[in-house]
Amino acid sequence: MSTLNQTHDPKLESWVASANSVDSEYPIQNLPFAIFRRANEQEKYRGGVAIGDQVVDLAAVASSNVLGTGLAEELAACCEEKLNRFMAMGHGSWSKLRHALSAALAKGSAEEAQLTECLIPQAEVEYDLPARIGDYTDFYTSINHATNIGKLFRPDNPLLPNYQWVPIGYHGRSSSIDVSGQSFRRPKGQLKAPDADQPVLGACKRLDYELEVGIYIGDGNELGDTIAIDEAENHVFGLCLFNDWSARDIQAWEYQPLGPFLAKNFASTVSPWIVTMEALAPFRSAWSRPSEHPQPLPYLDSEQHRTSGGVDMNLEVLIETATMRAEGLSPSSVAKSNFVDSYWSVAQMVTHHSINGCNLVAGDFFGSGTQSGDSLDKVGSLMESSQGGKEPVTLNNGEQRVFLEDGDSVILRGYCEREGYRRIGFGEAVGTVLPAN
Numbered sequence: 001m002s003t004l005n006q007t008h009d010p011k012l013e014s015w016v017a018s019a020n021s022v023d024s025e026y027p028i029q030n031l032p033f034a035i036f037r038r039a040n041e042q043e044k045y046r047g048g049v050a051i052g053d054q055v056v057d058l059a060a061v062a063s064s065n066v067l068g069t070g071l072a073e074e075l076a077a078c079c080e081e082k083l084n085r086f087m088a089m090g091h092g093s094w095s096k097l098r099h100a101l102s103a104a105l106a107k108g109s110a111e112e113a114q115l116t117e118c119l120i121p122q123a124e125v126e127y128d129l130p131a132r133i134g135d136y137t138d139f140y141t142s143i144n145h146a147t148n149i150g151k152l153f154r155p156d157n158p159l160l161p162n163y164q165w166v167p168i169g170y171h172g173r174s175s176s177i178d179v180s181g182q183s184f185r186r187p188k189g190q191l192k193a194p195d196a197d198q199p200v201l202g203a204c205k206r207l208d209y210e211l212e213v214g215i216y217i218g219d220g221n222e223l224g225d226t227i228a229i230d231e232a233e234n235h236v237f238g239l240c241l242f243n244d245w246s247a248r249d250i251q252a253w254e255y256q257p258l259g260p261f262l263a264k265n266f267a268s269t270v271s272p273w274i275v276t277m278e279a280l281a282p283f284r285s286a287w288s289r290p291s292e293h294p295q296p297l298p299y300l301d302s303e304q305h306r307t308s309g310g311v312d313m314n315l316e317v318l319i320e321t322a323t324m325r326a327e328g329l330s331p332s333s334v335a336k337s338n339f340v341d342s343y344w345s346v347a348q349m350v351t352h353h354s355i356n357g358c359n360l361v362a363g364d365f366f367g368s369g370t371q372s373g374d375s376l377d378k379v380g381s382l383m384e385s386s387q388g389g390k391e392p393v394t395l396n397n398g399e400q401r402v403f404l405e406d407g408d409s410v411i412l413r414g415y416c417e418r419e420g421y422r423r424i425g426f427g428e429a430v431g432t433v434l435p436a437n
Contacts, residue, residue: 141167232351
């Protein structure tokens with residue numbers, strides 16, 4: 001687990017002036033990674049790091065030798081079109097490059113003049129997926145979400161008996177995960193009304209978003225090996241925002257007995273920037289389980305994990321309708337929650353995933369599952385806020401939604417803040433619903 005060091009110093013400022021603004025998503029204390037290129041040009045995608053409103057072009061850094069020769073291997077890996085090889089190098093390499101960039105971007109650094117030539121305004125770039133996602137597992141870590149959904153289908157028994165014992169997850173479809181800005185067609189599938197004798201093929205009528213945290217695996221484990229709870233975060237490169245779009249009506253008919261299939265594999269959206277676990281060190285929180293609940297089995301528990309296994313990460317969902325865009329209106333905030341309320345932690349997800357000897361690989365991706373708080377203004381899906389489509393949600397321009405309509409864009413935002421430290425942001429994950437084919 002990453003600990004506090006000089007890169008987290010709240011007094012540290014950058015010679016990139018925009019990074020010193022109090023409302024900057026990307027102060028020098030953040031330094032998240034992405035894959036980018038200049039927009040509308042036929043450049044190769046490569047690695048970059050955010051600082052203020054700029055991107056540090058890591059290919060240009062490598063070519064200029066501004067950081068010396070000690071990081072040649074790490075920078076060479078960041079010149080590739082995906083970050084997988086860099087992610088596989090492990091925590092030592094990630095931290096070494098981050099520390100070097102922090103020192104070079106700090107006010108008064110000797111590298112300022114040379115490194116200035118390696119900056120590109122974020123307004124001039126476009127992004128790609130940061131990694132080749134070989135495997136994607138979606139977890140179900142919010143007990144509030146699990147209970148809310150369970151009440152809609154099993155009012156007398158909303159929480160299944162295994163939920164408090166095991167981090168529940170399913171293997172999803174990695175090929176349909178795309179970066180923020182994604183537009184996708186409303187999915188079609190089999191639909192069956194409660195009073196119908198048989199299903200029909202049709203376009204989804206109950207399209208939903210899911211407010212999740214995305215988790216990128218760094219270096220993995222060998223097939224047959226397991227990852228101990230106190231070592232788990234050394235295998236996590238970082239976190240992002242994640243929208244796992246869901247077709248609730250398709251899901252209701254198909255999910256038994258094997259779980260989600262076409263209801264979940266048509267689109268998922270990630271934010272471009274990966275915030276490293278080291279950058280999150282100031283925002284760690286205690287992890288606990290209510291005393292009246294079953295306590296985790298020993299392989300999912302430790303003193304270190306109890307002390308700092310949580311991540312205090314603010315999350316928000318906004319909806320922008322086609323009418324709002326046409327009229328120049330701001331998107332409507334519909335929910336705010338916090339990852340600290342997750343019933344299962346990042347480390348527990350990693351450890352449980354490997355406990356049977358499953359080999360994780362650099363670039364593997366976990367979804368946290370929908371993150372919901374304890375009230376309707378904190379829930380991470382329309383299925384919950386509309387109570388299964390029964391209670392419309394009123395947006396700030398008077399429009400109402402029970403589920404998403406064609407032309408709607410959903411915007412996820414996230415940030416961490418704590419007194420005595422610089423606020424750091426995760427950017428946005430934006431996706432737009434197009435009509436069905």
